[in-house]
Amino acid sequence: MVQFMKKQSFRSTRLDRLGSAIFAEVAQWKQEAKSKGLTIINLDIGSPDQPPVEELRSALANASLRSDTYRYPGTEGTLAFRQTVAKWFQHRFGVELDPHEEVLSLMGTQDGLAHLPLAISDPGDAALLPDPGYPVYGAGLAVAGVEAIPLPLLEENGYLPDFEAIPQSIWDKVKFMILNYPSNPLSATADLAFFERAVHTARKHGVLLVHDNAYSEMAFDGQRPPSVLEIPGAFDIAIEFHSLSKSYHLAGTRLGFAVGNREVLSSLRALKNNIDFGVFLGAQEAGIAALEMDIRDSKPIARVYESRRDVFVKALHEQGWNVPTPSATMFLWARVPEGWSSRAFSQSLLTSTGVASIPGNAFGSLGEGYVRLAMVEPEHVLLEAAQRIGGFIRTAQPE
Incomplete structure (x- = not known):
């Protein structure tokens, strides 16, 4: 092992200005959920789940x-x-x-x-x-x-x-x-x-x-x-x-x-x-x-996500979470239930149900009170996620 004659820091101070490390935190929350035997539904990162045509x-x-x-x-x-x-x-x-x-x-x-x-x-x-x-x-x-x-x-x-x-x-x-x-x-x-x-x-x-x-x-x-x-x-x-x-x-x-x-x-x-x-x-x-x-011959991928949106939003409404209907993208942006902070809701939802999301304040201070869900799973998985979320918001208490 190399020994340095003087104490060195090998971490730039620029890294401290990069802001939230929320994606790394969510990965840790996933490990906690897996340790409980939960199956993870990844609605956190906007990575398409389908291949190109x-x-x-x-x-x-x-x-x-x-x-x-x-x-x-x-x-x-x-x-x-x-x-x-x-x-x-x-x-x-x-x-x-x-x-x-x-x-x-x-x-x-x-x-x-x-x-x-x-x-x-x-x-x-x-x-x-x-x-x-x-x-x-x-x-x-x-x-x-x-x-x-x-x-x-x-x-x-x-x-x-x-x-x-x-x-x-x-x-x-x-x-x-x-x-x-x-x-x-x-x-x-x-x-x-x-x-x-x-x-x-x-x-x-x-x-x-x-x-x-x-x-x-x-x-x-x-x-x-x-x-x-x-x-x-x-x-x-x-x-x-x-x-x-x-x-x-x-x-x-x-x-x-x-x-x-x-x-x-x-x-x-x-x-x-x-x-x-x-x-x-x-x-x-x-x-x-x-x-x-x-x-x-334009066949927009948007049709896939529009169908997922319709299924997911309807299912969440039926579970008692009246989220807004997004007009674009693969994301759903919604207020967290009353009494929760963004981070506490996202973390507790994941560690209790296995449904991964991103707390809104990871996107700026005005994102506090919201959560982002990425519709990057097939419709039947989104229905499962809605059921898990519904059970959580009906029974879990804000931390």
Whole structure:
């Protein structure tokens, strides 16, 4: 064993700024539940339980068999992938993209969202982040030394921000703001009128608008969520992230893309040129097949989750938990029963019944009092989960 002459700490203080370690905690709660003999129903992490359709698996398999697939792929993504993204974007949103300057491949949207603050900000800068919001937003800022300023999202406002309520002193210090519709964890959606206000606000205050649109293809009841780039002038002040993880069940391939403002994408590309060599070429081939398939004959994965939503929400109502009906994503966002905190409810539910969820305060302070359930199990398993939850809320006492 190596002996150090002086006491060293091999843990960066940045790690202490990354926020909640709730996913590791939930893993510990699962072990406790298993030790009691409980079967776990995993409704915590939004990892699709189904594989991609055979056409996409074949595209990945065929690419993997080619001898030229194993070279370094290039940070920006193959021209074929970027051209297909541009073709799909025109088909889906009616927006024209330059595949050379306005499309950048990513190892999933989390890759781009985590690295963006390092590419466009300096320590001491500030950004507006949705509260509640996806944890990687804050993690990226913490690593970059950028101040996170919460952008409150309230149930009574449909989980849309009130831009006018933000003081000018905040706008003066903010470099960019992040929006996310359809929203994880809130399952809220936004229309073009909202994005018109968002673009106007960003232009007025001279801030970059970053839109996480990872769930654009997972809306229900006939909704077709828009792109912020549909708004005239948005390319001047906005970029948008998209993912193939949920829409096509390609989560494990780690493939997404960023589109929009050329200068911002150039900065992100410059950073990534120094830290990675891009997305595996086989994954990009699968992505091309997915987008081409969607253009040719769209059969949204959203239909699967809409059916699960209908079954799960109905079953929970019958069990006495009147949760709201989500309008998009694979998540259900609901108030915990009276008397419970988010964390206590989530932990007790798991250790008592085996049903895993994520407490709402893991997504920000305004998530306290809520819990997120991911509908990533077949309908018969969701029915079982509803029965277990119903028994719990009828008999368990708040801690």
